[in-house]
Amino acid sequence: MRPLDKELCETEPGDRYYNYRKDFKTALPQIIAVSVKNLLILGYGMTLGFPTILIPAVSQPQDGEILHLNNTEVSWIGSINLIVVPLGCALSGVVTSPLGRRRAMQAVNLPFIIAWLLFYYSKTPVYLYAALFLTGLAGGLLEAPVLTYVAEITQPHLRGSLSATSSMCVILGVFTQFLFGTLMNWRTVALVNISFTIVAVIALFFIPESPHWLISRNRDDEARKSLQWLRGWTTEDEVDTELRDIQALFWIEEMVSHKYKWTANLSNYRERKFYIPFCLVSYSFFVGHFSGMTTLQTYAVSIFQALDAPLDKYRATLILGAVQIAGAACCVLLVRIVGKRTLTLVSTAGAGLCCLLLAAYDVYIKMYSRPHVSVSSNGVYIKMNSSLTETTNIGHSWMPTTLLMMLAFITHTGIRLLPWILIGEVFSAQTRSGASGLASAMGYIFGFITNKAYINMVDKLSIWGTYGFYGLICLTGCIVFALILPETEGKNLIDIENHFAGIKKLDNKVYRSERRKTIPESKMNDIGGMQNQSYEPDTTSL
Incomplete structure (x- = not known):
């Protein structure tokens, strides 16, 4: 040195x-x-x-x-x-x-x-x-x-x-x-x-408007002002380097013919490094939606009423929302420490266990506390037989509510957020934009299927059958993720791309980048060509 x-x-x-x-x-x-x-x-x-x-x-x-x-x-x-x-x-x-x-x-x-x-x-x-x-x-x-x-x-x-x-x-x-x-x-x-x-x-x-979009419209002066605002309300000189790099990137893209771009793009979508991560993200969406949380979020009030929650059904729904936020916050905090793979495996296994316990509870209540059940017009509400003793149900009424809250928390620490995190890093630079849209569309389609089928599933399978089905999907998903989900936390995008291309396999360790060393102001005069301290080149798509 x-x-x-x-x-x-x-x-x-x-x-x-x-x-x-x-x-x-x-x-x-x-x-x-x-x-x-x-x-x-x-x-x-x-x-x-x-x-x-x-x-x-x-x-x-x-x-x-x-x-x-x-x-x-x-x-x-x-x-x-x-x-x-x-x-x-x-x-x-x-x-x-x-x-x-x-x-x-x-x-x-x-x-x-x-x-x-x-x-x-x-x-x-x-x-x-x-x-x-x-x-x-x-x-x-x-x-x-x-x-x-x-x-x-x-x-x-x-x-x-x-x-x-x-x-x-x-x-x-x-x-x-x-x-x-x-x-x-x-x-x-x-x-x-x-x-x-x-x-x-x-x-x-x-x-401000995006400087990239402004440059694409030949509005360079506005792009410079936008960068000045976004980089700390700074001077023109300090954003000049970044502005020139954005202009160069746009000019390079303009030099490539539309015919070449379309041909290249279509071939990229036929490669292993596209369809394997696409299947992984799509399957993550499938498990995430069929973990029971999508329908719980949509039909929360009716579900809490069906399972005789010991508190007001609307208040239980409010607590459910707070638990979801807490779970998502834990995901954001823990993902850099334990990694996406560990969070996903724990989340899917925990969700499966909660769903199966909820199904077992519903079976127990129907067998010993309320064998006579009627389903209302919305397909969800279950009415108890007033002639039965309610002591057993009261003693266990907190169990399904607790299990649903645990389900909300556990799913949001992993499987519910996993596909949205994976979308930005598992696809190659050439397919990232289009593949993200296709994968997102698959996620919404699975969400539609889950919600649309829920009431019919409750009519045919009841609560215990529906959540038993969700539990089996989660436990199966845990096994599948253990076999196919690599640990991508802290890994370079090129290494992730090579993994799905079959060139070099990723290990399951979590990589943590060291804190970027800062350069003291007193030493800046000794370094040439580094006038813009706020500029950080983006090499993720190279």
Whole structure:
């Protein structure tokens, strides 16, 4: 090591404080921009949580409610928005790219506003279906601008953690609906939700457009100002290097003919390094949705009522939302320590055990406490025989509620978030964009199938058969993941790509990158060509 290099690694306390302060100033605008974007994700999460409070309100309406839906109509409420999302995903890039990332995110709020108004003024099931169609379409349309915006404005060392906040905001949006459902009528909740959408539209005016998109439109001056804002409200000189690199990247892409790009892209999708990770992510979505959590989130109120929860069904749903958030937070904190593979195996095994215990409980109650059961029009509610003694049921009433809460927590520490984490790292650079959209579409399709089939499964198999089926899928998934899921935490993208291409197999160890050494201000004059301290080249796609 040269003397100068050795000196650069030995940072003095004063210089270290300066660099920490500069790092924070550089990261702050990126955090702000992503947080504003997350307001849109929060609104989308609300559309996913809203059916949970809508279903019991229209399947067992109270006095004054004009809507009363039957079994088949209720099943569409929990699933129609999910089946429309893949359509929105397919159109997302084509529809939103000409508008720009920021304007596209603002534009997709319009269908959300219309949908909430349709919910509020609903007089027939058609109103509900139209609103759900719009929320699903808008949810798919927002995927391209949201994912692309985060990737294009953030530095590589911040990109992973800031991207992970999206899943947290979706879960938080679902939780708000559980909370509002305990306080207000579902129509009032729909009206309140509009305010969040309006705030998102307004807040998006105060963050810059993606510099990548601006350069693609030959708006270099605006791109430079955007970079200055995103890198800590800094000067033109400090972003000049990054701006030139973005311009060079765009020029290289422009030099490649459309014919060559399409030919190359199609051949990449026929290779092993695409279809193996695609099958892995799709299977992760399958297990995640059939772990029992998707239907629990949608039909939570009815399920808690069916299993005689010892607390108010709406309050139990609210606690369920809080448990989901806690599980997702644990996933974010633990994944860098224990790795994705360990979290997935523990999560799927734990979910399978919870589902099987829940099924066994339902069998026990039916055999010894309430052998006479009637299923209502919504296919979920189970009525106890009043002539039976209730002492046994009261003594065990906390068991199913506890198992459902444990299921929510365990699934969100691993299998529910795993496919969304894998999407960004298991595909090659050549297929990452298209493959992510295809895999996401598969996830929403599995979600649709799960919710659509749930009521029919309860009618045919009852609660114990349904959750017994979920438990077997989870335990089978645990075995499959133990055989095929590599540990990708801390691994280079090229190593992950080589693993799925069959070139070099990954080990199952968790790699932890060392903290990036900072260069003291006093040594900057000794280094040539490093004027932009905030710039960090992105080599992940090389």
